[in-house]
Amino acid sequence: MPPWLRYVRNTHFGADCLATYDLIVIGNGSAGDNIARTLGRKGKRVAVIEREHLGGECLNDGCIPSKALIDLSKTAAERGMGWDEIVANIHAIQLLVRGTDPNGGMRADGIDLYRAEARFEGPTAVRVDGAVLSAHDVVIATGTAPGIPPIPGLGEARPQTNRTIFKLAARPERLAVIGGGPIGMELGQAFLRLGSHVTLFEAAPRIAPTEDAEVSLELTRIFEAQGMRVIAGARIERVERREDGAVTILANGGRYEFDDVLVAAGRVPQIPAGLLELGLQLDARGYIAISPCGKTNLEGLWAAGDVTGKFQFTHYASYQAHHIGKHIESGLCEPIPETTVPWAIFTEPEVGHAGMTEDQARGEGRDIRVARLDAAELDWFRTTRQTDGFAKVIADAETGVLLGAHFVCARGSTLVGEACLAVQHGLTARQVASTVHPYPTASELFRWACAKVV
Numbered sequence: 001m002p003p004w005l006r007y008v009r010n011t012h013f014g015a016d017c018l019a020t021y022d023l024i025v026i027g028n029g030s031a032g033d034n035i036a037r038t039l040g041r042k043g044k045r046v047a048v049i050e051r052e053h054l055g056g057e058c059l060n061d062g063c064i065p066s067k068a069l070i071d072l073s074k075t076a077a078e079r080g081m082g083w084d085e086i087v088a089n090i091h092a093i094q095l096l097v098r099g100t101d102p103n104g105g106m107r108a109d110g111i112d113l114y115r116a117e118a119r120f121e122g123p124t125a126v127r128v129d130g131a132v133l134s135a136h137d138v139v140i141a142t143g144t145a146p147g148i149p150p151i152p153g154l155g156e157a158r159p160q161t162n163r164t165i166f167k168l169a170a171r172p173e174r175l176a177v178i179g180g181g182p183i184g185m186e187l188g189q190a191f192l193r194l195g196s197h198v199t200l201f202e203a204a205p206r207i208a209p210t211e212d213a214e215v216s217l218e219l220t221r222i223f224e225a226q227g228m229r230v231i232a233g234a235r236i237e238r239v240e241r242r243e244d245g246a247v248t249i250l251a252n253g254g255r256y257e258f259d260d261v262l263v264a265a266g267r268v269p270q271i272p273a274g275l276l277e278l279g280l281q282l283d284a285r286g287y288i289a290i291s292p293c294g295k296t297n298l299e300g301l302w303a304a305g306d307v308t309g310k311f312q313f314t315h316y317a318s319y320q321a322h323h324i325g326k327h328i329e330s331g332l333c334e335p336i337p338e339t340t341v342p343w344a345i346f347t348e349p350e351v352g353h354a355g356m357t358e359d360q361a362r363g364e365g366r367d368i369r370v371a372r373l374d375a376a377e378l379d380w381f382r383t384t385r386q387t388d389g390f391a392k393v394i395a396d397a398e399t400g401v402l403l404g405a406h407f408v409c410a411r412g413s414t415l416v417g418e419a420c421l422a423v424q425h426g427l428t429a430r431q432v433a434s435t436v437h438p439y440p441t442a443s444e445l446f447r448w449a450c451a452k453v454v
Contacts, residue, residue, distance in 0.1 A: 021047045021135040023328065024126055026118045026272055028104070029056020030314045031305030032141030034321035039329060040110040047133055048111050049118045049126065054104040057143050057306075058314045059097060061163045066186055068093040069166065070346055073193040083171040086194075090166055120274035123298035127274075137328050140275075140288060140296075140303040141321070144267035144312065149178065149236075157241040159263040162187075172196055172259035176249055179265035180207030180232065182345045185219065187262060189347050192228050199256060201234040201249070203265075208345070212357040212406045214372065214392060219347060219408060222388055269307045285309055292335035294324035302328065311341045342420035344413030349375075349389040352416025355404030355423040358394055367397040369429075371452035373445060375409040380440040386410035391449040393419075393429060400428035400454065411442040419446055429453045 025036040028050040040046040053060040068090045076086055099105065106113045119127045125134045146161035148154060160168065162183055173196060177188040180202030192198045200207065200223070206216040207223075207230060220230050237250040239261065247258040269287045271280070281289045281297040287309025294302050304324050305317040323336040345351035361368045376387035389409035395402050405419035422432055433451035437443045 019047070019131065019133045021045045021112075021133060022137070023047070024049065024124070024133055024135040024138045025141060026126070026139065027056065027141035027143060027305070027307075028054050029141060029143050029305055029317065030058060031317040031321040031324075032056070032139065033104075034318050035139050035141070035304060035325040035328070036106075036111055037109045038322075038325040040106075042329065043110065044329075046109075046111045047114060047135070048106060049114045049116060049128055049133075051115070051117045055098055057162075059094065061166070062183075063314060064094055064097050065090050065166045066162070066183070066190075067346060070186060070190045070348075073190040074348075076194055083168070083194075087166065087168075118272050120272055120278060123278060124300040126272075136300060138301050139324065139328075140272060140301065140307055141305045141317075142270040142272055142307050144306045145270050146263060147266040147268045148263055149265050151178075151236050152238045154178075154236075154239040154261075154263070157239045157247060157261060159239070159261045161263055165262055168260075174258040174260075175199070176201065176247060176256065176258040176261040178236065178261060178263045180204070180230070181210070181264060181266075182208075182343075184262070184264035185223075185345060185347050187264065188228060189223065189226070192223075192226060197227075197229075199229040199231065199258070201236060201251060202230075202232045203234055203236075204232065206232050208351070211345075211351060211353060212392060212404075213359060214390075215351060215353075215406050215408045218389060219351070222349070267306065267312060269309065271307070283309060291333070293327050293333040294320070294336060295333060311343075313341065313343055316341050340420050340424040342416045344416060346413060349386065349409045350407070350412035352405075352407035352412040352414075352419065354406075354416050354420040355402070356394055357404060357406065358392070361394050361403050366403070368403065369395050369397045369400075369453045371395075371449055373449040373452060375445060378440070378442075378444055378448070380442050380444065381410060383440065384410065391415070391445045393446075393449045393453055395429045395450075395453045400430055401426050402429055402432070402450070405446065405449075407445070409442070409445065415442060415446055418443065 022044040023039050024047045025032045026049050036046050036048045072086050103113050114128045116128045121127050124138045175191050175196045175198050177184045177200045180200050188198045188200050208216040223230055234251050240248045247261045249256045283289045288303040288307050290303050290308050296303050304321045306312045342354040372390050372392045374390045375381040381387050392406045394404040402422050407415050429450040433454050437447045
């Protein structure tokens with residue numbers, strides 16, 4: 001028995017308060033749930049500790065409510081839906097996705113669920129509600145929280161975040177959105193459709209700064225055509241909330257007035273209490289540092305999902321967790337295989353991203369060929385009257401191997417799946433272009449874009 005565990009048992013709680021498991025998982029988002037259920041179904045004794053909602057950030061405060069709001073915003077006006085009805089519909093969709101079992105079906109998977117705050121007493125010993133749980137392996141899968149930029153007055157102005165925006169008592173007539181990334185763009189456009197006057201502030205020179213530059217420019221053009229005010233290169237000097245609830249933002253030498261402000265400007269890791277005192281190693285950004293196989297620097301302690309600071313997407317968290325679960329079960333520590341991670345932004349039109357952008361490829365000194373095909377050139381987009389946007393592909397100039405594909409068009413979030421497959425497995429543009437796609441469909445856009453670089 002490790003000395004620290006003997007100390008916990010004998011000094012703090014007593015031996016009768018110590019429960020032992022094969023595995024303890026802190027956090028029930030995509031990563032934690034994947035690992036816990038995988039090993040629980042294989043007969044391992046598993047405990048899950050979750051302090052808030054089962055399902056994690058995506059189900060409760062991110063992907064699911066935001067996609068519900070986006071979908072509802074497209075038809076709310078013609079259906080005569082007010083804000084209260086929209087919020088009620090969002091909550092109903094969350095319940096539908098979550099299911100009716102308040103324990104998330106964990107008992108059937110052999111998992112003990114603790115609804116409590118976790119505090120680490122040792123690398124594999126966790127205090128929960130006055131007792132200590134210990135295990136051979138512990139996984140930290142606690143995710144991230146909304147980050148609040150260090151803008152004078154912003155914290156005191158009680159800004160909305162993705163955790164509060166779906167619970168607003170009323171829709172703001174004038175909404176400021178700080179952050180031109182996926183969350184800010186998606187929610188900003190949704191509120192614009194619902195009738196709010198929206199101003200989008202982005203500190204970078206362009207919105208969607210992680211996307212190909214042409215995608216960012218197209219989104220800016222579309223947002224502004226729809227009536228959104230986009231301020232890129234924003235230098236916000238101060239934010240103030242007045243006694244009447246209104247918000248004033250001083251930026252770029254101007255003064256802007258709003259009814260509310262939404263902050264969507266990055267995330268911060270949620271590190272469970274006690275770990276820093278035990279010497280847990282963090283990376284330069286404050287995320288938990290892990291080895292290539294998912295281990296932390298503390299014996300028996302692993303980390304998975306957004307808290308590791310890798311790709312912060314539910315689908316990547318599941319991928320990472322799948323491999324870490326295998327490592328825990330087998331006792332081996334093999335590097336998690338590198339993979340192409342696609343992502344989507346559910347604006348209208350949608351964005352799909354797989355592989356390198358043009359700037360990234362050129363920045364590596366690669367000799368490339370680039371082609372762009374506008375959606376308006378293909379019949380499916382014409383017949384559905386969704387002609388905004390394009391597909392763009394980047395290929396190696398000598399071999400034709402696809403290095404990246406980018407979509408800003410209707411169904412872009414779906415088209416990127418095929419592009420990811422092609423990039424991941426080293427297919428050439430010619431191989432995609434020579435593959436028959438059904439007519440008339442959106443999928444032809446990727447095929448014919450590839451044909452332009454052959």
